[in-house]
Amino acid sequence: ATFTIMLAGESGLGKTTFINTLFQTTLKQQRDHSLRHKESIHKTVEIEISRAELEEKNFKLRLNVIDTPGFGDNANNRNSWQPIVDFIDDQHDLYMRQEQQPLRINKHDLRVHCCLYFIRPTGHSLKPLDVEIMKRLSTRVNLVPVIAKADTLSPNEMLEFKNRIRSIIEAQDIRIYSPPIELDDPAASEHAKQLIESMPFAVIGSLEDIEISPNNFIKGRKYPWGIAEVENDQHCDFRKLRSLLLRTNMLDLILSTEELHYETYRSIKLEK
Amino acid sequence: ATFTIMLAGESGLGKTTFINTLFQTTLKQQRDHSLRHKESIHKTVEIEISRAELEEKNFKLRLNVIDTPGFGDNANNRNSWQPIVDFIDDQHDLYMRQEQQPLRINKHDLRVHCCLYFIRPTGHSLKPLDVEIMKRLSTRVNLVPVIAKADTLSPNEMLEFKNRIRSIIEAQDIRIYSPPIELDDPAASEHAKQLIESMPFAVIGSLEDIEISPNNFIKGRKYPWGIAEVENDQHCDFRKLRSLLLRTNMLDLILSTEELHYETYRSIKLEK
Numbered sequence: 001a002t003f004t005i006m007l008a009g010e011s012g013l014g015k016t017t018f019i020n021t022l023f024q025t026t027l028k029q030q031r032d033h034s035l036r037h038k039e040s041i042h043k044t045v046e047i048e049i050s051r052a053e054l055e056e057k058n059f060k061l062r063l064n065v066i067d068t069p070g071f072g073d074n075a076n077n078r079n080s081w082q083p084i085v086d087f088i089d090d091q092h093d094l095y096m097r098q099e100q101q102p103l104r105i106n107k108h109d110l111r112v113h114c115c116l117y118f119i120r121p122t123g124h125s126l127k128p129l130d131v132e133i134m135k136r137l138s139t140r141v142n143l144v145p146v147i148a149k150a151d152t153l154s155p156n157e158m159l160e161f162k163n164r165i166r167s168i169i170e171a172q173d174i175r176i177y178s179p180p181i182e183l184d185d186p187a188a189s190e191h192a193k194q195l196i197e198s199m200p201f202a203v204i205g206s207l208e209d210i211e212i213s214p215n216n217f218i219k220g221r222k223y224p225w226g227i228a229e230v231e232n233d234q235h236c237d238f239r240k241l242r243s244l245l246l247r248t249n250m251l252d253l254i255l256s257t258e259e260l261h262y263e264t265y266r267s268i269k270l271e272k
Numbered sequence: 273a274t275f276t277i278m279l280a281g282e283s284g285l286g287k288t289t290f291i292n293t294l295f296q297t298t299l300k301q302q303r304d305h306s307l308r309h310k311e312s313i314h315k316t317v318e319i320e321i322s323r324a325e326l327e328e329k330n331f332k333l334r335l336n337v338i339d340t341p342g343f344g345d346n347a348n349n350r351n352s353w354q355p356i357v358d359f360i361d362d363q364h365d366l367y368m369r370q371e372q373q374p375l376r377i378n379k380h381d382l383r384v385h386c387c388l389y390f391i392r393p394t395g396h397s398l399k400p401l402d403v404e405i406m407k408r409l410s411t412r413v414n415l416v417p418v419i420a421k422a423d424t425l426s427p428n429e430m431l432e433f434k435n436r437i438r439s440i441i442e443a444q445d446i447r448i449y450s451p452p453i454e455l456d457d458p459a460a461s462e463h464a465k466q467l468i469e470s471m472p473f474a475v476i477g478s479l480e481d482i483e484i485s486p487n488n489f490i491k492g493r494k495y496p497w498g499i500a501e502v503e504n505d506q507h508c509d510f511r512k513l514r515s516l517l518l519r520t521n522m523l524d525l526i527l528s529t530e531e532l533h534y535e536t537y538r539s540i541k542l543e544k
């Protein structure tokens with residue numbers, strides 16, 4: 001199985017750290033799957049693709065990570081979303097052409113199953129560019145907005161910031177990914193509701209192992225005034241996001257991409 | 273006496289919070305001098321001027337704060353420095369014209385004595401726009417670069433970030449304000465050297481009074497993992513910056529502006 005995640009958002013927001021933290025907290029024995037030394041298979045100025053394999057028990061998952069380094073770095077960032085949007089469309093296009101072949105060799109399907117859009121934790125509001133980009137992403141891919149560097153905001157600031165973002169998303173009619181609520185599965189539905197209530201997820205990323213008690217290590221950021229912990233629900237929503245991506249909703253993310261988003265693209269393309 | 277500080281840098285970096293923290297930690301009895309509800313005397317799209325009075329013992333100081341709201345917010349930020357640079361030059365120009373009058377009424381001198389340029393604490397490096405703006409500011413005003421939201425970076429990250437910024441400033445030949453070292457005053461020189469070693473200053477701002485022990489209140493940011501303290505030298509350089517601005521170097525900042533920078537402007541202008 002292949003699962004393709006895209007990380008979008010300006011540089012310096014901790015995207016690389018986040019994805020590596022996701023691996024290191026998931027692959028307890030396979031620490032060499034870090035993407036810190038990315039082998040770039042395909043690199044244009046704005047898109048960087050890396051691969052890793054997650055092997056848990058008998059389940060082998062190929063994980064593709066699409067990164068967008070340098071995004072938003074320039075003085076002039078108008079249309080900076082173009083390469084990202086083109087990449088997403090191109091993968092659907094590629095798949096469509098392969099599907100149309102008499103002999104179908106279905107290799108290297110890089111259709112993006114989930115796009116994490118990282119938001120700068122200013123404490124103010126979404127930037128106009130954020131809104132514009134999220135609008136364009138939301139119509140083509142499962143969009144999950146993420147508040148970066150959650151340790152920058154105090155609990156009250158975080159609550160206000162999340163509320164402000166949610167109201168803008170609603171006002172602007174931006175469709176973000178929502179875990180489906182299965183009415184015949186109360187436990188799963190309860191979990192889905194908790195995930196929905198926490199959105200946008202606020203994450204802390206760290207590759208540092210900090211010893212908080214003898215032989216007890218956790219991932220976190222060590223400040224003179226305390227340790228911000230990655231896997232502590234009182235500190236951030238890392239575990240909720242990880243659960244959505246790699247456990248409870250991975251299949252739905254894959255299927256909705258290959259059915260809903262792909263079919264949307266195909267019908268638009270074939271109508272022309 | 274009038275002291276004019278300019279706060280430059282993109283929105284969301286805590287500039288307003290910082291200047292209010294500066295007041296509230298300086299004016300222990302005059303808490304209503306907060307600039308939170310700024311009375312804007314002169315407001316264009318990019319420049320906002322506010323006034324306050326600091327009264328300590330027999331010393332009355334009129335403080336002008338020039339803020340740059342909305343700076344860097346647009347998708348296209350090329351030439352976003354223009355209004356700021358124009359403002360600085362305009363004040364020298366205004367003063368020059370007043371000086372040339374037969375009847376000299378020296379009112380409303382808004383020449384900027386110190387420009388604090390706030391840097392986003394990405395942990396990466398200075399943005400190209402930061403370098404460009406600082407270059408243009410450095411030739412016209414006493415420039416003091418400041419790392420915003422210092423509580424975003426761990427001690428090691430902060431050290432690396434400061435070193436990286438310092439080497440770029442050096443490589444790009446950007447002249448930043450340096451407290452003069454008085455050879456006949458060892459104590460003052462020692463203090464000046466400590467200030468220089470800490471540059472660029474990393475600041476935390478907060479208007480929250482947090483009770484850390486019965487009846488003992490401090491300014492800080494309260495996180496679930498601890499309290500980042502504004503006036504704690506182990507946490508940030510707030511006290512050093514405050515000392516430079518309002519105590520040890522205020523006179524030098526004023527004189528160097530009214531002598532060096534003004535004369536530079538005047539000679540360039542009159543040569544044309």
Ligand SMILES: Nc1nc2c(ncn2[C@@H]2O[C@H](COP(=O)(O)OP(=O)(O)O)[C@@H](O)[C@H]2O)c(=O)[nH]1
Pocket residue numbers: 010011012013014015016017018148149150151152203204205206221394395396423424425429
């Ligand atoms: N405060 C804070 N800093 C972080 C966090 N995650 C990463 N960083 C730091 O932010 C900087 C940029 O991280 P990086 O992963 O390279 O960001 P990218 O450019 O978005 O890939 C590095 O100095 C990281 O140590 C976080 O959760 N909180």
Ligand SMILES: Nc1nc2c(ncn2[C@@H]2O[C@H](COP(=O)(O)OP(=O)(O)O)[C@@H](O)[C@H]2O)c(=O)[nH]1
Pocket residue numbers: 122123124151152153157282283284285286287288289290420421422423424475476477478493
């Ligand atoms: N983490 C952190 N947040 C801060 C700090 N100072 C201010 N903030 C928060 O950053 C947000 C923007 O602050 P503001 O002063 O309005 O920024 P300005 O746009 O530059 O004037 C607010 O939510 C503040 O509470 C700080 O030192 N550290």
